[in-house]
Amino acid sequence: MLALLGFVGTLTLITGLIHLYLWKRLIRDTTRPGRLRWAGSMLAVGLAVLVPATMVSSRSAGLSWLAWPGYVWLAVMFYLLVALLALEPPMLVVRLVGRARARQVGTVGELATTVPVEPAAPPQPATAVTALPPAGEPAGGVPDPGRRLLIARGVAIFAGLTAAGITGYGVRTALGPPRLDRVQVPLARLPRSLDGLRIATVSDIHIGPLTGPAHTARIVELINGLNADLVAVVGDLVDGTVGELGRAAAPLADLRSRYGAFFVTGNHEYYSGVTEWVAEVDRLGMRVLVNERREIVTPGGVIDLAGVNDPTGETMAADAGPLAGPDYDRALGDRDPDRPVVLLAHQPVQATEAARYGVDLQLSGHTHGGQIVPFNLAVRLVQPVVSGLGEVDGTQVYVTNGAGFWGPPVRVGAPPQVSLVELRSR
Incomplete structure (x- = not known):
């Protein structure tokens, strides 16, 4: 009994941490605060509970219906994790480049606001020229939230399609003839x-x-x-x-x-x-x-x-x-x-x-x-x-x-x- 409780506890902890990571990348990073994020969060909690529940109860005749959705989600979860972890290095590079560009734009804007324009004929009061940031980059060196959201959604879609495709192929192979x-x-x-x-x-x-x-x-x-x-x-x-x-x-x-x-x-x-x-x-x-x-x-x-x-x-x-x-x-x-x-x-x-x-x-x-x-x-x-x-x-x-x-x-x-x-x- 103690061994079973230890197994369930360890499994729950591991799957909980994995689902926390998936929630961050697939829900929090891809949605704005509101009903959609709340619904996605509840779904993540339900799926996190489904995995250990399936492992423990799938042999029970009364709960065997959990086996298919629980085990299929376990495979999808695994490949989502693999796909997202594989995308972490390029995503880190994109974020660093974006921050560097934002800082550069902010610095140029600050310098431009302090440089007076030479008076022209007829003489006019000195005015300041304000540099406009490139499209997609707000002034002040802050990364564009809209751009960040778009990238996160693209990553989530790619990871989701990859996980679903590999899992579908794997199900077909496993259920096929030896x-x-x-x-x-x-x-x-x-x-x-x-x-x-x-x-x-x-x-x-x-x-x-x-x-x-x-x-x-x-x-x-x-x-x-x-x-x-x-x-x-x-x-x-x-x-x-x-x-x-x-x-x-x-x-x-x-x-x-x-x-x-x-x-x-x-x-x-x-x-x-x-x-x-x-x-x-x-x-x-x-x-x-x-x-x-x-x-x-x-x-x-x-x-x-x-x-x-x-x-x-x-x-x-x-x-x-x-x-x-x-x-x-x-x-x-x-x-x-x-x-x-x-x-x-x-x-x-x-x-x-x-x-x-x-x-x-x-x-x-x-x-x-x-x-x-x-x-x-x-x-x-x-x-x-x-x-x-x-x-x-x-x-x-x-x-x-x-x-x-x-x-x-x-x-x-x-x-x-x-x-x-x-x-x-x-």
């Missing part, structure tokens, strides 16, 4: 008799309040069309309880492959009732690897397939027995060192530990490929591989983008993905 990524991974210990073994890999399906059975069925249909030897579902299957999402997960029972479908937990399973979901996934026909290893026996030989729990279990399921977190020794210890091993682990960072056990290949998800550019730059700070094939301490790590989305139904720069990993002998 793209297939084919990758060949050479393994030093893979015998030639197992060359070409194919593993259909999917992660982060995120069955939740914004998706339904059709979302799951489309992913299953794509995987079944690959005729893979194995199916690996590497975590973050759901965002809700079995009671809420059991119907949406039902198409997973139709997964087909030569040697079976396997599953490991992700962090979101621990947020959604991990014990019930492990039982449900098993009922649907997938084999849950709970810190364990299976021998995959094929006509060409044997390969080890191991799986470890997500690290979230160390804190959120400390009393859940085998589900209480990753146990690499149990999954990878005491095995034939000459046999190749593929590890299923939700987070790429788990490869640091897996490398100590000589894992040939780790299949992961979790990152969503960044999901929303430029958020992928932040993901690189905490995960060694964000998308595609990489290496950690001698262990190859393949990270799939995930077939769903979390939070905003938006993907920019990281389309939804199902991956076909083909193992090759060297």
Whole structure:
């Protein structure tokens, strides 16, 4: 409970500060005092409250209607923030130039009022010549409020159109069919008799309040069309309880492959009732690897397939027995060192530990490929591989983008993905 309150408090503070900045740039700077500014201010307050309210209540059946407007606004808010921050440097230059011109005009005007005109014939009393400022610049060195308002409105319109356009593209991408990524991974210990073994890999399906059975069925249909030897579902299957999402997960029972479908937990399973979901996934026909290893026996030989729990279990399921977190020794210890091993682990960072056990290949998800550019730059700070094939301490790590989305139904720069990993002998 305290953790939830801390999360909500932090989220409210961050979104509040962001909305304060957006209010300043999009409402205060673009309007004059009056009803329009008041209405815009009330809208900003409402949107600021909408974000944490959506995050907290979207799983509640009675408040699920908040999910679409709340999560879409979260994406628009993010891109408004990015666009406006990108425009801050040129806006600062414009303001400095405007102030410099205003000061110059004011100085010239002061000098002109003190210089008398030479008397002409016939002699007339000396008069003063007052210099007029250029159009758009009032006298006295004060920037023109009308010009400032026009620039602020132009910036707001540009930022708004940019944010709306990127978000619209991202929604279309996120809700569209997953793209297939084919990758060949050479393994030093893979015998030639197992060359070409194919593993259909999917992660982060995120069955939740914004998706339904059709979302799951489309992913299953794509995987079944690959005729893979194995199916690996590497975590973050759901965002809700079995009671809420059991119907949406039902198409997973139709997964087909030569040697079976396997599953490991992700962090979101621990947020959604991990014990019930492990039982449900098993009922649907997938084999849950709970810190364990299976021998995959094929006509060409044997390969080890191991799986470890997500690290979230160390804190959120400390009393859940085998589900209480990753146990690499149990999954990878005491095995034939000459046999190749593929590890299923939700987070790429788990490869640091897996490398100590000589894992040939780790299949992961979790990152969503960044999901929303430029958020992928932040993901690189905490995960060694964000998308595609990489290496950690001698262990190859393949990270799939995930077939769903979390939070905003938006993907920019990281389309939804199902991956076909083909193992090759060297």
